[in-house]
Each structure stands twice: as C-alpha cells, then as structure tokens.
Amino acid sequence: MTATSTGPVATEMLRRLATLSPTAITLVDESEQHRGHGGYNPAGESHFHLTIESAAFAGQSRVARQRLVYAALGDLMHERVHALSIRATAPGES
Known part of the structure; x- marks a missing residue:
C-alpha cells in the first residue's frame, strides 16, 4: 500500500478503505492544485485522487x-x- 498523503483525513480514508481489502492502494492529496476553486480548504485535504485494486470490485x-x-x-x-x-x-485488470 502507498499513501502520498499522510494528514489526518488521508489516514482516516485509508483506514476506512481497508474494509475493501485492497491489494494495492494509492491516495494522493491534490488539494493544492485546486487553490481558489470551489471546495478548496486552506487546511488542505479536500481534493484527492484514489487508485485502488481490490477483489471486491470483480x-x-x-x-x-x-x-x-x-x-x-x-x-x-x-x-x-x-x-x-x-x-x-x-486484480488482473489494467
């Protein structure tokens, strides 16, 4: 598992996503790329990109x-x- 976001929101997201038993997971905080846009939070951790692989999705x-x-x-x-x-x-999908 990989997490490039390690703030409290990202940590909680990864904890909750563990219920899907991911075989691979990457969570990236992209909040700074949205500065000045709707929903932007100066504290960060408002916009994310998730890549997740799990047998639950088969x-x-x-x-x-x-x-x-x-x-x-x-x-x-x-x-x-x-x-x-x-x-x-x-798993096995590209």
Whole structure:
C-alpha cells in the first residue's frame, strides 16, 4: 500500500478503505492544485485522487465500484472531502 498523503483525513480514508481489502492502494492529496476553486480548504485535504485494486470490485460496474468506495468512506465524503477521483480495479485488470 502507498499513501502520498499522510494528514489526518488521508489516514482516516485509508483506514476506512481497508474494509475493501485492497491489494494495492494509492491516495494522493491534490488539494493544492485546486487553490481558489470551489471546495478548496486552506487546511488542505479536500481534493484527492484514489487508485485502488481490490477483489471486491470483480464483476462490478464502474458505478458500483465507486459506490463501494463511497460507502466505505461514509461521512467523510459529506463532511470533509470535497472531491475524490477514483480509479478502482479488480486484480488482473489494467
């Protein structure tokens, strides 16, 4: 597992995403790239890019995979994270 974001929000996101038993995961805080845009939080940790691989995504549509991620993150998506781009794959997919 890789996390280039290590703040408290990123740490909590990774903890919650562990429920999907990822075989690979990368979470990048892209908040600074959104300075001056809607949802930007000067404290950071408002915009993320997630790449996650999990057997839980096998046979699931892109939308179903995103729903699994959002369900795992729960209230963080409503209270703290403004934007999350997701690349969710099953093992063996490219």
